[in-house]
Amino acid sequence: MFISNAYAQTAAASDPMGGLTGMLPLVLMFVVLYFVMIRPQMKRQKEHKALVEALAKGDEVITHGGMLGKIAKVGEVYLSVEIAPGVEIQVQRSAVLQVLPKGTVTK
Numbered sequence: 001m002f003i004s005n006a007y008a009q010t011a012a013a014s015d016p017m018g019g020l021t022g023m024l025p026l027v028l029m030f031v032v033l034y035f036v037m038i039r040p041q042m043k044r045q046k047e048h049k050a051l052v053e054a055l056a057k058g059d060e061v062i063t064h065g066g067m068l069g070k071i072a073k074v075g076e077v078y079l080s081v082e083i084a085p086g087v088e089i090q091v092q093r094s095a096v097l098q099v100l101p102k103g104t105v106t107k
Contacts, residue, residue, distance in 0.1 A: 052093045055079065060100040063091050070105050 055061070059071045061081065072088055073080035079096070080088045 048094075051099060052096060055093060055096060055099070060102065060105045061096045062098045062100060063095045064097050065091075065095065067091070068100075068105060 055071060055074060057071055057074050060069070061071060062068050063081070067081065067083055067089065069081040069083040069089075071079055072082045077092060078090045079093055080090055082088050
């Protein structure tokens with residue numbers, strides 16, 4: 001009686017691109033996120049995987065823990081890294097951060 005009927009659907013139906021323009025900022029945000037964060041991270045993972053697969057005895061490496069040494073033994077999952085004369089530690093292959101040029105590690 002005192003309240004008139006609301007016709008909100010007619011206002012929304014008059015804009016045929018209304019739903020698409022509402023989703024456009026979300027789609028653009030995802031595209032930017034992909035190129036800024038996801039794609040570079042995938043590239044780094046791919047490079048690290050290739051580095052870990054190419055490890056060999058005698059390579060000089062830095063681990064994620066900051067240890068610097070020369071690979072003494074290579075296994076499928078673990079490496080023995082000589083960090084000082086007569087001192088070897090075992091680390092996971094994936095813990096290798098970087099392979100250094102030959103002659104970097106001095107004894």
